[in-house]
Amino acid sequence: MKILVVGAGAVGGYFGGRLLEKGEDVTFLVREKRKKQLEETGLRIQSVHGDVHLTPKLIVSGEKPQTYDVILVSTKAYHLQAVIKDIRPYVEKETMILPLLNGISHLDQLIDEFGEGPVLGGLCFVESTLDENGTVIQTSPIHNLVFGERTGKNTERIQQLCQSFSMTKANFIYSEEILKEMWQKYLFISSLSGATTLMRAPIGPIRATKSGFAVLAGIVTEVVAIMEKMGAPIDQKQIPSQLAKIKEMGYEMKSSMQRDMQKGLQTEADHFFLYLLKQAQAENIKTPILEIVYANLKVYEKAVLGIES
Known part of the structure; x- marks a missing residue:
């Protein structure tokens, strides 16, 4: 699967980095400042589960639209409206949108913009932050990303997503009760x-x-x-x-x-x-x-x- 991770901060950088480390086709949609930093230093993760230094594929808002199977939204809620504008060119009929924001109201915003179909449910439990050099510092034993269809159905696309998420150095957990x-x-x-x-x-x-x-x-x-x-x-x-x-x-x-x-x-x-x-x-x-x-x-x-x- 082709995966677009929106943001390469403490959450997106960590889980997107673990997927990239595994060998998945991951691209990060980032701001110009973060792009320049990552081009200079690479994506560095320091973690209790193992350090890694990666060279990620990077794009910024407005670049030529490409096709992605799933878009992970890992930004803060106050950036969501800007993110919606940024990802709109990349959302097609079969694209899945997996938000990792805390709370619940962001689901309504995403559904209003893209309809019921693309929007999955998701959350994560991870204690991570960026240091002054842009390195992702992950410090807790728990590093879980939980996802599923909001309907609770075990669909074909969710099975494909499970396959892409499997065998990483973070816990990607499928749930049939993701809204709960x-x-x-x-x-x-x-x-x-x-x-x-x-x-x-x-x-x-x-x-x-x-x-x-x-x-x-x-x-x-x-x-x-x-x-x-x-x-x-x-x-x-x-x-x-x-x-x-x-x-x-x-x-x-x-x-x-x-x-x-x-x-x-x-x-x-x-x-x-x-x-x-x-x-x-x-x-x-x-x-x-x-x-x-x-x-x-x-x-x-x-x-x-x-x-x-």
Whole structure:
């Protein structure tokens, strides 16, 4: 299969790099600055699962359209509209679009632009970042990419994709319940991101402090209440298991949103939290902690980046 990976950052660079390492036909769609950097240094991955130095095929937006079997979208949510414009020339009738964004609202955006057919469900679990030299640094044992048809059907194209994704040095996992898994991750990552960005601390000190854990539990409870009203496969019975999962995380574990704040970057506050707050308002659900979480992120963006709310 011909694979186009949109972005060669911490996520796209890692999973796209592992596919390229295996020998798949992978091209990266990147910005001019990143293209120049990769042409000079190559794609370098430093990982607990093994280092690799690759020479990737690169294109930038506006280059002559080619045909790709699958497009992996691995950018931040606030870049999605620009990404949609960039990939439109490469999306044909049989093209699969596999988004790896956190959250859920991006599915509606992609379906609105390209229709129901091309859009798969997907998510990933990986702790990775880019260093100052553009090297992908991957530090955790977990490096999973999960994908599947949103309908849950085991289609011929998904079987072909499974074959292309197999035997890599990362875990590409097929799921017949990908939407359920996406909602579960949304619950988990919004809880983790909400607490760590609000308290500017890894998860360990938060859960080890009585008041910190109370706030964390409050975030989980509010998010579950909203998602349940939305008809998501989430209910109150899952609150203990979510908290148990967070208790099992490494003491120094940070959310990617917290790491973005530490780097002075924009956050996905709207994609994660404003979306939930709008749903809560529509359902008349009280969400005092989530409102503080969102306000904290927007104050940060205005103070550090000058981004207006």
